[in-house]
Amino acid sequence: MTTLFTGARIHGSSATAFAVTDGVLSWIGADYPGTPGDVVDLDGALVAPAFVDAHVHATAAGLLRTGLDLTAATRVSDVLDAVRDRAEPGALLWGHGWDETAWPENRPPTREELDTVAGGVPVYLSRIDVHSALVSSALVDLAPSARTAAGWSDTGPLARDAHHHVRRAARASIAPGQRRAAQHAFLRHAASMGVACVHECGGPDISGREDFDDLLTLDTGVEIVGYWGERGVRVPGARGLAGDLFVDGAFGSRTAALHEPYTDAPDTSGARYLDAEQIAAHLVACTETGTQAGFHVIGDAAVAEVVDGFRRAEKIVGERALVTARHRLEHLEMVTAEQADELARFGVVASVQPLFDAAWGGQDGMYARRLGARAAALNPFATLAAAGVTLAFGSDTPVTPVDPWATIRAAVHHRTPGSGIDETAAFAAHTSGGRAAARDPWTGELTVGAPATFAVWRDQTCLRTVRNGQTIHEVPLT
Known part of the structure; x- marks a missing residue:
């Protein structure tokens, strides 16, 4: 059956109507020449390609919606009061978002x-x-090995390996039904934001194989492209051994690897988990098997190791093979123009999160407190784009919200002048860029013969999300 959508403002087109037949855009124009089976009047709403979120953690994002949301906490007492109110005997309390x-x-x-x-x-x-x-302490008792691991603290937050130990114990305490409810909650929310495809970045220290495998079996309408961040494994259903394969950590926790110490903690330069030789070995192994490789990389010392790793891999498999593989780098926050040029030569896709800059950039933000003057060079989207690096936008949710239009605004209005990109390029990075990052042959454009995957918007409120002709989110047109 053919459904005709009329009264539309179609992104990138002067047409006002389009038809969908068997999940495909079968016609775009002004006056439909046939007789449709159904007609939907969009009353002037904007129709655009559905967004792709190129970096998510579905279960953790869902637990933020069903568990304890600490993103609005403004002081120590806010966290303590929230825990006091929600803690129930015999049940793990999972929360996220304090800063x-x-x-x-x-x-x-x-x-x-x-x-x-x-x-x-x-x-x-x-x-x-x-x-x-x-x-x-009750959770530490479930993961006693954390006490002797790197990143242990007797009094404060746990980082590095100690954090991984307690996170695994926390994950193990989540009932399958609770996990499934969280996954569904997240995917429903993503669809309500005009997102029809998400890239799940799993890994042994993030979500665990059971969680990852379970997520890939879901059929909620939202496409799930799975990446598994571990070297030397075979993971059925994974698009690549990429995503959050950690080269280093993050600035907020002072675990991103730096050449020079943190400005507000001169006793540390962060943590580096992989060196250039290990990075190169992973790139070679994946390239030779036609698998996407990728790494989580943030600090300048970590970026330098990754670039060196690509150079070493090139000597073994050659530049052309690396380009064909379209390997990914997640975050890539502290990269120079020279490094961007080299990564572009290797065909790298940069999976980046503009809302990081909106949240922590600028002269008075967390980045500046952690790094001082070095913060001005973070997240240089213009530099990456000028070098020819493909940009794919995502949220890293639950780190930042799934909000594609806010993400586009953040990329355009970068808090460091000259580092932003224009709106057309930003929109492409959140649609076709995500498709390219997953090696999808479809560019995401709305053309005849393309998948009918689109979102309908009024004042940046999503009225309908459609994937391959199937409506996966809908609110009444008003």
Whole structure:
């Protein structure tokens, strides 16, 4: 059956109507020549390609919607009060989103403070960047190996390997039904934001194989492209061994790897988990098997290792093979123009998150507190685009929200003058860029013969999201 949509403002076209037949755009124009089976009047609403979110953590994002949301906390007492109100005996309390950098105390709660309000309940509260977490002693008791791991603290948040240990224990405490409910909640929300495809960036220290495999079996209408961040494994259903394969950590938790120490913590330069030789080995192994490789890379020392790794891999498999593989780099926040040129030569896709700059950029933001003058060079989208690096926009949710239009605005109005890109390029990065990042042969454009995957908007409110002709989100037209 053919459905005719009329009264539309079609992105990139002067046409006002289009038809969908068997999940494909079968006609675009002004006066439909046939007799459709159904007619939908869009009353002047904007029709645009559906967005792709190129970096998500579905279960954690869903748990933010169904669990304890700490993104609005403004002081230590906000966190403690929220835990006191939500802690239930016998059940893990999972929360996310605290960011102490703007709090009057300039610190998170201590473990002793958390234990006092938790009442013996296992509590896991990830920082906004998910590279460290506040945990109760009851949760540490479920992961005793954390006490001897790198990143352990007797009183404060856990980072690095200690964090990975307690996160695994927290994940193991989530019932399958709770996990499935969180996944569904996230995917429904993504569809309501005009997103028809998400790239799940899983890994052994992030979500676990059971979570990853379970997610890939879901059929909610939203396309799930899975990436698994681990070297030397075969993962059925994964598009590549990429996503959050950590070369380093994050600025907020002071685990992003730097050449020079942190401005506000001169005793540390972050953490580097992979070196150039290991990076090259992974690139070679994936290239030779036709698999996408990729890495989580943020700090300048980590970026330097990745670029060196690509150079070493080139000597083994050659430039052409690397370009064909279209390997990915997630975040890529601290990259120079020279490095961007080299990564473009290797055909790298940069999966980046403009809302990072909106949240933490500028002269008074967290980046400036952590890095001083170095912060002005972060997230240089214009530099990457000028070098020819393909940009794919995402949220890294639950780190930042799934909000494509806000993401586009953040990329255009970068808090460092000269680092932003224009609206056309930003829109492309959140649509066709995501398709390119997943090696999808469809560019995402609305043309005859293309998949009928689009979103309908009025004043940047999503009225309908359609994937391959199937409506996966709809609100009444008013």
